[in-house]
Amino acid sequence: MTSTEERTRAGKRKPGQIVDMSWDPITRIIGNLGIYTKIDFANREVVECHSTSSLFRGYSVFMKGKDPRDAGFITSRICGICGDNHTTCSDYAQQMAYGVKPPPLAEHIVNLGEAAEYMFDHTIFQDNLVFVDFCEAMVKATNPGLLATAERTEAPNGRIHGYRTIADIMRAFNPFEGEVYKQALKVSRVTREMFCLMEGRHVHPSTLYPGGVGTMPEPTTFTDYLSRLMRVLDFVKRAVAMNDDVFDFFYDALPGYEEVGRRRILLGCWGAWQNPDVCDYRYETMNSWGKAMYVTPGIVVDGALVTNNLVDINLGLRILLGSSYYEDWVAEEPFVTHDPLGNPVDMRHPWNQTTVPVPQKREFDGKYSWVMSPRWYDRNTDQHLALDTGGGPLARLWSTALNGLVETPYIKATGHSVRISLPKSEELPEMTLEWKIPKWSNTIERDRARPYFVAYAAAMALQFLEQAMGLVRAGDTRVFQEFEVPDEAIGCGFHEAVRGVLSHHLVIRDKKIANYHPYPPTPWNASPRDSYGTPGPYEDAVQGQPIFEENGPDDFKGVDIMRTVRSFDPCLPCGVHMYLGKGKSVQVSHTPTYGASHG
Amino acid sequence: MSGIRVGKPQAKPDTPAHVRGMRQGNRGPYRRQPGHHMDGTADARRATGIHWKKHNAVAKTMPSIPPG
Numbered sequence: 001m002t003s004t005e006e007r008t009r010a011g012k013r014k015p016g017q018i019v020d021m022s023w024d025p026i027t028r029i030i031g032n033l034g035i036y037t038k039i040d041f042a043n044r045e046v047v048e049c050h051s052t053s054s055l056f057r058g059y060s061v062f063m064k065g066k067d068p069r070d071a072g073f074i075t076s077r078i079c080g081i082c083g084d085n086h087t088t089c090s091d092y093a094q095q096m097a098y099g100v101k102p103p104p105l106a107e108h109i110v111n112l113g114e115a116a117e118y119m120f121d122h123t124i125f126q127d128n129l130v131f132v133d134f135c136e137a138m139v140k141a142t143n144p145g146l147l148a149t150a151e152r153t154e155a156p157n158g159r160i161h162g163y164r165t166i167a168d169i170m171r172a173f174n175p176f177e178g179e180v181y182k183q184a185l186k187v188s189r190v191t192r193e194m195f196c197l198m199e200g201r202h203v204h205p206s207t208l209y210p211g212g213v214g215t216m217p218e219p220t221t222f223t224d225y226l227s228r229l230m231r232v233l234d235f236v237k238r239a240v241a242m243n244d245d246v247f248d249f250f251y252d253a254l255p256g257y258e259e260v261g262r263r264r265i266l267l268g269c270w271g272a273w274q275n276p277d278v279c280d281y282r283y284e285t286m287n288s289w290g291k292a293m294y295v296t297p298g299i300v301v302d303g304a305l306v307t308n309n310l311v312d313i314n315l316g317l318r319i320l321l322g323s324s325y326y327e328d329w330v331a332e333e334p335f336v337t338h339d340p341l342g343n344p345v346d347m348r349h350p351w352n353q354t355t356v357p358v359p360q361k362r363e364f365d366g367k368y369s370w371v372m373s374p375r376w377y378d379r380n381t382d383q384h385l386a387l388d389t390g391g392g393p394l395a396r397l398w399s400t401a402l403n404g405l406v407e408t409p410y411i412k413a414t415g416h417s418v419r420i421s422l423p424k425s426e427e428l429p430e431m432t433l434e435w436k437i438p439k440w441s442n443t444i445e446r447d448r449a450r451p452y453f454v455a456y457a458a459a460m461a462l463q464f465l466e467q468a469m470g471l472v473r474a475g476d477t478r479v480f481q482e483f484e485v486p487d488e489a490i491g492c493g494f495h496e497a498v499r500g501v502l503s504h505h506l507v508i509r510d511k512k513i514a515n516y517h518p519y520p521p522t523p524w525n526a527s528p529r530d531s532y533g534t535p536g537p538y539e540d541a542v543q544g545q546p547i548f549e550e551n552g553p554d555d556f557k558g559v560d561i562m563r564t565v566r567s568f569d570p571c572l573p574c575g576v577h578m579y580l581g582k583g584k585s586v587q588v589s590h591t592p593t594y595g596a597s598h599g
Numbered sequence: 600m601s602g603i604r605v606g607k608p609q610a611k612p613d614t615p616a617h618v619r620g621m622r623q624g625n626r627g628p629y630r631r632q633p634g635h636h637m638d639g640t641a642d643a644r645r646a647t648g649i650h651w652k653k654h655n656a657v658a659k660t661m662p663s664i665p666p667g
Contacts, residue, residue, distance in 0.1 A: 473662065477662075
């Protein structure tokens with residue numbers, strides 16, 4: 001089993017008082033995600049959990065037969081928040097298929113756009129959506145005792161962020177009124193402007209193409225970006241300090257809180273930001289240019305690095321069914337039997353996948369979700385690992401830290417931590433932030449990694465800006481490389497969407513798309529039980545987690561469960577309301593058509 | 600599609616990848632847009648048509664940087 005072992009329980013167990021609780025759809029996330037749990041209120045823990053999605057999108061179905069050059073524009077529409085990650089990833093896959101390498105300035109422009117996207121999306125998600133679960137109003141409603149302690153606890157980093165007690169920070173998190181909430185909205189606007197300078201439009205870029213970009217590389221393009229970046233640095237530095245204070249307080253004030261959302265360490269990161277000096281987009285050299293990426297790809301199991309070779313990562317991808325509403329495709333003809341290096345490609349690999357949807361009733365003992373179960377096959381242990389992305393930042397920082405390959409003027413991966421140096425900004429002096437590999441892969445650590453990654457993206461952006469302005473000053477303003485669409489080709493793109501791993505697999509035949517499979521982070525995180533019975537990461541993380549909420553079954557809010565699910569930054573393309581049954585869900589609504597296996 | 604009852608499709612997804620006569624973006628607009636050279640360099644005509652010869656870099660060693 002690749003799932004988390006059962007937690008050791010201290011003390012005697014009381015006779016169970018098991019109540020069904022369900023949230024469908026979950027709010028403050030993107031998409032129709034439902035969480036169905038059985039909660040034992042006598043022992044205060046979650047006994048069983050199922051994650052389900054009632055949306056079917058079918059991008060892989062309707063991409064067939066289209067012009068491959070359109071793929072970046074179409075797949076961008078998969079998501080309304082990280083569409084540009086799809087465009088970028090699709091362009092990577094196409095560049096491999098067409099055999100084209102964009103000029104270095106184009107690569108820097110894409111990297112700058114993606115850095116702004118990480119800063120924008122993490123800020124709006126963390127401060128405007130996640131913090132609602134940690135704000136004063138929510139804590140008062142769920143753990144009044146904790147709020148009383150927070151009022152008496154001084155914030156250790158108070159001199160950086162300016163809030164005296166932890167409760168003051170929590171008040172600043174209050175939605176619509178709190179200072180941090182309002183500031184974050186402004187910052188996400190500024191970071192989106194930075195994005196638009198580079199990629200033309202947010203969230204579906206208009207100037208990103210395979211072979212380069214259409215952005216006019218004027219000196220002001222970069223200085224406009226730089227002046228905005230310097231304006232948000234104060235916010236970024238404060239956010240890291242504030243997050244550390246609040247999350248450390250949760251560990252201190254609620255002993256055992258590290259068990260909330262804890263999962264066996266199974267993290268995947270596919271790498272982000274290409275290094276134009278090394279990257280040539282050839283499959284044959286993917287291992288070397290993968291390692292040169294500014295977020296190092298890697299698979300981390302139980303705290304150890306299993307591989308950082310993108311070829312191994314690619315070949316190990318398996319799409320399993322088991323609890324998903326699809327017919328199996330193993331009887332179909334494979335598209336790609338061997339990769340360009342001669343390695344055999346499995347029938348369950350995205351290159352060979354055929355999507356055959358079979359809408360049906362939701363049965364938790366049988367099939368219950370539109371999400372498939374992507375797994376990574378580990379040859380050494382012969383296991384299909386249910387990797388998660390840790391909401392994105394946790395896996396990215398973990399993999400980068402363990403690899404120790406990234407060394408830039410602003411960032412250093414040490415093997416056990418990542419050091420991020422940010423220059424002097426409007427109010428705060430130069431600062432070096434250090435993210436250390438945590439002991440657990442749990443709710444708090446997933447949330448804590450997010451502001452650190454915002455700082456990481458800001459530090460990378462500074463470097464890309466310097467390099468890009470250097471090229472412009474030297475007169476090398478080429479941003480596009482011509483190419484021909486081949487009759488037959490295959491390509492794969494590996495990137496990091498904001499919330500984690502993203503891969504696009506493309507097969508071209510007769511100058512048209514014969515097969516196209518995007519695998520974004522949420523199918524990994526929200527996957528249901530696979531054909532081997534291994535639960536997906538949400539289910540695994542929630543199942544067996546203790547409940548710290550002080551409310552009983554009648555006014556139960558499920559804040560600990562929601563914190564866990566939201567820590568993964570779920571994105572199944574729109575939450576409308578939260579359903580709270582008085583102990584039992586009375587209505588099972590079921591709409592099997594239209595809309596997220598690819599969220 | 601595994602026995603799902605569906606209507607007549609309105610879309611024809613298997614249309615040609617490229618329609619003849621449509622300009623393809625990656626060919627480059629060299630003929631239509633003065634100032635852009637085939638080797639990827641550009642001169643001041645990219646930015647202005649007025650006294651454009653006077654707006655180029657003053658020395659050969661200097662780069663041609665777009666205005667803005």
